[in-house]
Amino acid sequence: MFIAMKPHATAAEYEAVVEKIRALGLTPHPITGIERKVVAVIGHTSGLDPEDLFGSMPGVAEALRVSQPFKLVSREVKEEDTVVDVGGVPLGGKAIAVMAGPCSVESREQILEAAHAVKAAGATFLRGGAFKPRTSPYEFQGLREEGLKLLAEAREATGLKVVTEVKDTETLPMVAEYADVLQVGARNMQNYSLLERLGTVAKPVLLKRGLSATIKEWLMAAEYIVAKGNPRVALCERGIRTFETMTRNTLDINAVPVLKALTHLPVVVDPSHGIGLRQHVPAIARAGVAAGADALIIEVHPHPEKALSDGHQSLTPAEFGELMRQVRVIAGAVGRSVL
Ligand code: PEP
Ligand code: MN
DSSP, rough: EEEEEEEEOOHHHHHHHHHHHHTOOEEEEEEESSSSSSEESSSSSSSSSSHHTTTSSSSSEEEOOSSSSTTTTTTTTSSSSSOOOETTTTESSSSEEEEEEESBBBOOOHHHHHHHHHHHOOOSEEEEEOOOOSSTTTOOOOOOOHHHHHHHHHHHHHOOEEEOOOOTTTTTHHHHHOSEEEEOOGGTTTTTTHHHHTSSSOOOEEEETTTTOOOHHHHHHHHHHHHEEEEEEEEOOOOOOOOSSSSSOOTTTHHHHHHHHHHHEEEEEEHHHHHHOGGGHHHHHHHHHHTSSSEEEEEBBBSSEEEESOOOBBOOOOHHHHHHHHHHHHHHTTTTTOO
């Protein structure tokens, strides 16, 4: 359930509500970043009547049950879009952010060349994996801390914010030291120990959709992070597994408007993993923006034919530049701009 205070409710009235929540053995969870004060009530509330308990308390505007199983991330509790602040750069809101870079950090030359190229084309975030969750244990696993250091160097050189994957709880403190946004990969979407730990970290999280996860399961995974205290979460649709084999995955374009209705969190589209074929990545990127995505994350490699991972789905810098021009046009057509 959640309790919304009246616009002019006093601090004492709000405190009385919080105290009552605690007295019931439940946990108050204030919702931040909105005009009216709202507090979500976490715990076993099934037998309780919100209106009965809180409706007549001074300063209370309404006390309602949240119909969805996800609470803190739901639009019911917070109507306004969340804008995740990434060190001064907004993720979410009217302006669409573009994240771009190679699948993996491979060398100093490669990541610096990629960073300068995507920056020149208009990206605001640099992506690149240093810890790679590969399907085969014999494939390139990433440069690990060396890769993180190279990402930090590329950030210094370009001013781009760094998005990189965190694979497990052991390496989380190290990755969090270098990253501006912590990416949770599709294979880890339901790694609840990792999600809980991410709830205690002061860095934004990009939560990718699991290979076969429903939208509800995905939102429940986001709820884990927010419930543990980190409200800075963005959701990334990266394609799901279907019967289709002509493409790597099937980008669930439906998820974009459905998420925008169900949750206040920013929605990111990853057309690269979503279709897995370089020649079709621009079409799916354009579709993502048209459908209402708040950001794109796109694999770009200065020399895709030499890439150690995902070269077949990586755009060249020239292709990325052309896509950025198209994205600006489509963003304008749907009342958005590009950051
Ligand atoms: C990636 O972004 O390179 C990646 C491994 O993505 P996903 O977790 O979506 O497969
Ligand atoms: Mn990849």
